[in-house]
Amino acid sequence: MIYTCTLNPSLDYYMEFDRPLKPSETNRSMLEYYEAGGKGINISIVLSNLQIPSRALGFLGGFTKDYYITLLQKFEYLQPNFTYVDGNTRINVKLHDTYNTDLNASGPYITADNMKNLTDKVLRLGEGDYLALAGVCQDYLLKNVVDMLKQAIDEDVRVVLDTNADILREVISLRPFLVKTTSPELADYLGRTIASREDAVACARELAAEGAENVLVLHDSSVAVLVSGGDTYTCDLLHDEPPVNTVGVGDSLTAGFLMNYIRSLDAVDSFRFACCCASATAYSKGLATTEKVDSFYETTVITKTDAEGENG
Secondary structure: OEEEEEOOOEEEEEEEOOOOOOOOOOOOOOEEEEEEEOHHHHHHHHHHHOOOOEEEEEEEEHHHHHHHHHHHOOOOOEEEOOEEEOOOOEEEEEEEOOOEEEEOOOOOOOOHHHHHHHHHHHOOOOOOOEEEEEOOOOHHHHHHHHHHHHHHHHOOOEEEEEOOHHHHHHHHHHOOOEEEEEHHHHHHHHOOOOOOHHHHHHHHHHHHHOOOOEEEEEEOOOEEEEEEOOEEEEEEOOOOOOOOOOOOHHHHHHHHHHHHHHHHOOHHHHHHHHHHHHHHHHOOOOOOOHHHHHHHOOOOOOEEEOOOOOEO
């Protein structure tokens, strides 16, 4: 079973404007809508679109909790299993005019009892289960989350990480199943600049050498890199047309990899399918669907890269 974990989900309020926003004036939107937000939730939504069940863990609370759950009900294969807290799940405002502007809230305080409830759920997982922790972890929860992940790995849970560098540093030597990151995040983790595809490839290999079984890197929202079993592969995610959307491209990459891997146990084939999912999201208004993924399968090309970063 695939479990996703989002420690600080958000109810995302989108407002679209047909002209540039003007400061210190009243700006009226032309369209408004809500979406259930959070990186782990995005993974679960893409899996549901692909008809793969997952259970969504994390924290929800307050007056926004019920509406958040309502938004998830349209995803048939997504099974909510949240820990409920006293504070309100945050509302993030997404403003779309000429630019995209995000106004993100901090979120509710998570108590020790809340964290214990989540940990107890995770410790029921075992061999054959996947746990994808995706999204930023609150600073005061770092030690608790690291301890929870270490215990999960001890129970042979295949842990997937797309989260804080501090968590990654503590867990990577335990050989998590998959680490997904972006070039800016990886550059910050390694303390260096990533300016090109070749830089991304070299740094992905370095991260894999620290212990991750598989490493996925999204470079510049247009190139994906996989390091697995000592080999490296790259894929161009964008085609001739400019992308429609960059939100959730990395989460779609993770979801596609997991979906294919549980069936094939083949990291390279799973990378190809993951890239199809990422491209499908890039060229969609929302997250990838089966129909959109299928449309990219024939045109998605995986290239093996040699030790010098050149295509082999």
